[in-house]
Amino acid sequence: MKKALLWGAFAAATAMTPAWGQDVKIVLNEEADVLEPCMATRSNVGRITMQNINETLTFLDIKGGSGLQPKLAESWEQQADGSWRFKLRQGVTFSDGTTFDAKDVKASFDRAMNPAITCEVPRYFGGMTISAEVVDDHTIDFKADPVQPILPLLLTLLTIVPEETPVEFIREPVGTGPFKLTEWTPGQQIVLTARDDYWGEKPAVTTATYLFRQDPAVRAAMVATGEADIAPSISAQDATNAATDFSYLDSETVYARVDHSIAPLNDVRVRKALNMAIDRQAFLGTLVPDGTLLATAVYPPPTLGWNPDVKVWDYNPEEAKKLLEEARADGVAVDTPITILGRTANFPNNVEILEAVQQMLQEAGFTVEVKFYEVAEFETYYSKPYAEGRGPQLVVAMHDNSKGDPSFSMYFKYASDGRQSGIADPKVDDLIARASAATGDERAALWKELQAYLHDEVVADVLLFHMVSFSRVNERLDWTPTMATNSMLPLADIKFK
């Protein structure tokens, strides 16, 4: 009887006590539907598994800013024929005990690209034929046609699994990372425990429990009461405690995509007027948090090839009105109602921001209406094929690029064949092709040239904000969020004070 009482008391107590010692509880905004390694590029999966359970050959050090770093590959170099040779780390074992070698890398790559399994990985290797060839146990070649200068960067997206892994989604991921999956109660929690036989430095964290709460106020409350240690994403309104709350640029960019084939948006004066009619400064600190950057490209400043010389459009409603009059005098149908399309719950204050933009545009003389759609329907407006008979539209979307290179965005958003592209400009296509094939400084220069051309001459879209997110962290931890936190949270970064 006494034992039962003691256990009861213990159970009641542990239900409400905060985490002890080297355990951390992390509360995320959505559950990971799958933990399949080849889906780790999807943020709700990668947050849990990337660099924790599964590792990659190379690793982009966003936190330290040192660029591309070795992980499972110790070194790499481009051969004379354009292929890349990777020298792999030795003495690495998977969590199931098997040794890591080049055959595992090839198997992981082939598996991820296999059409029978529908992973996310193939989309990063689109537009090229690529194959992996085992040279010896610790050397592997990647051949790509056309030659890929950023292949090592692309390999930050390929997680490595043992070659015996079946070609179907697995629920018990096995990897070389410092943690292994010990519990998965769907809908409730996922638990990762540290491995003893990890090849690298042992992390300070021994157990990590991931919880899921969709409501941001609840997430913030959980860290406040000690029920969780880290809430990587809370709302700006709740981030009031300077000791625990941190803001960070989260690599998402909000912009309005313009379709240049529909009047009156096919006239560059009208597009310039759109940009000048919006008082972007007025949003800072009001509808978007302080620290939000005004965008001049769809990728944020730390990205290679971001052009600091491209200036944000000045707020000039008078000039905007003048341009509209000019266009009207030339017979352009500037009074056609323009529709702003938004996606529900896309980002905080979505509705208010678009309503404010609508008001600003109307004050400059445009006729504007706003419509919101849920995800599925919104997709049909955002990606090709576009609907017939649509009017002029400003499709407001949020694009994520934390990979460090514009090539992950530019083709899709600006090439003539790009799925979300609203333009068909041969100079743009040419610049994209040349920049994607270039290396080093030449590459950066070409991307900069493209950014300036798109922003100032073509006036391709209405770029708005580089978004900022907030995290809440228990004071006993030494951890701050980085730009990659949205898609990856390496537990090794967490230290205790």
Place this chain on the structure above:
Amino acid sequence: MSHIDTIPDEPKPLVRFARMLWADKFALAAVLFLLTVLVLAVAGPHWLDGAAQKQNLRGRNAPPFEWERGWLWVLGADALGRPLLARIIVATQNTMMIAAGAVVCSAAIGTVLGLIAGYAGKRTGEVILRLADVIMSFPSLLLAVVVLYILGPSVGNLIVVLSITRIPVYLRTTRAEVLEVRERMFVQAAKVMGASGPRIIFRHILPVVLPTLTTIATLDFAFVMLAESSLSFLGIGIQPPDITWGLMIAQGKQYLTTAWWLSFWPGLAIILTTLSLNLLSNWMRIALDPVQRWRLEMRQTRKGETA
């Protein structure tokens, strides 16, 4: 032998109702509130539409009860600096249209089907009941998405979706009452006397069923307003800048801990409307029932009139 005075004539119905209303102060307050809502629903947008649309980013989320700004800002401002009082008044029209439309449609259709199900033959009854079962199991969001895709977003379709999902409760409640009432003596008597089916249904059964249905309908008003809130939030039906109380509540959700007034005032509007409707329906239940009327009429006589 006592002298009996002539019994005074019963006063006219209007006067009678006014007196009964006066006897129940809560119901009186409810009626006045509902009349105000009605007036605002009709005249609101015309009167305050301009004021409700004016954005002022610097004045966003202004707190309530700051009298210096003017009476329009007494309830505070929303996330775009627009005065909440004006927004609520303008939103009354859409809210009432949708809520009243959905409740009246679902109640009418549900009741008629329920009456048929209860009174007509076994077969018809079973089929209608199974229809009710199917509707109860069909998730309202899926219905909303399907209607949205096939018919496009509009206020009318929102009303269609909201009313379909609420039909079963009226249907089943009516049927249950019909099952009970049709076995009663007075109904049997009417039958024997040759009254036709519809006559029995409408003259004898419906009056018995109506009070419960009214109670359910008045609370359904609130449920419909709140359900509309989540559907509009998802982009099905009311689109910004059009507003309803429900949409204002949904948009104010993220500010619950910092700018509570964004969700609070429209929520209060819904609560007060529901409360008023319910108090009114409780009052009507008593006032319209000859057997119960004495409860209200007697209260007046305590003032000293001879009974």
Place this chain on the structure above:
Amino acid sequence: MIPFIRKRAFASLVSLILLIVAVFFLSRLTGDPAALYLPSEASEEMRQQFREVHGLNDPIMVQFGRYVWDLLHLDMGESIRKARPAFDVVAEAFWWTLQLALITMTLVTGAAIVIGSLAAFRAGGFFDRVASVTSLIGASAPDFWVAIVAIVVFAVGLGWLPTSGTGSVWHWILPIAVLFIRPFGLIVQVVRGSMITALSSAYVKTARAKGVKARPIIFVHALRNAMLPVITVIGDQAAALLNGAVVIETIFGFPGVGKLMIDSILQRDFNVVLAAIMITAVAIFLMNLLIDLAYSALDPRIRH
């Protein structure tokens, strides 16, 4: 009674089939899961592959035939999103919803009948006013409001209860308290209304006139006859809870069927939507059957 149940079972099966057919075809009209599952930047080729792998390229009648065939083998298909059998996903979620629904409706029924009857006893009196106004406020208040305020007050402010989650008994208190409020408000009013009518009916007056002083006896008789609309509305509210209490599940982190249904509908995860509807429908059909049987138990004049 047995022939009645048999007939009802058959009719319910027919409704279930119609429901499945309706949902199957209607949901497939609403969009393409490939576009949602894969990121915007995926190529058309990838989307085609995705559709191929999940059998979405076949003509719709073929897909339907395949679905029915699998169903007859008790296979409800796989969740596109979660890469697991749809039945498993739904069964886990439904268990949580069922628990929440049963506990809440039991508490609601008990409390509402007691309070509604007491309010009816002295209709218009102080207790009636207070009970009516408070229950109505609770019933018409937005539930996320109540939930978040409850969390802020009881979990963050006072620290008495955990904010969310499902761990211990304490975790259930807030979600059930918040879920309780709306059905309670409605059913109190329905009980009150029916009891007022019942208490002023002829037979009660006769009983009183004959000298039956004992209130309990009058109560029980009146209650019995007032219950018909009451249990119907209880059934309706229970059905709503069985369909899942989305807001409660979302805020308190209870992985129930409501949130699952919404997510699956928005993500066009058809198999999960169908499986969830089927399981919920069976529960609702059963419940309605029990309620119809209860009608006869309460009022012997009602024969099926």
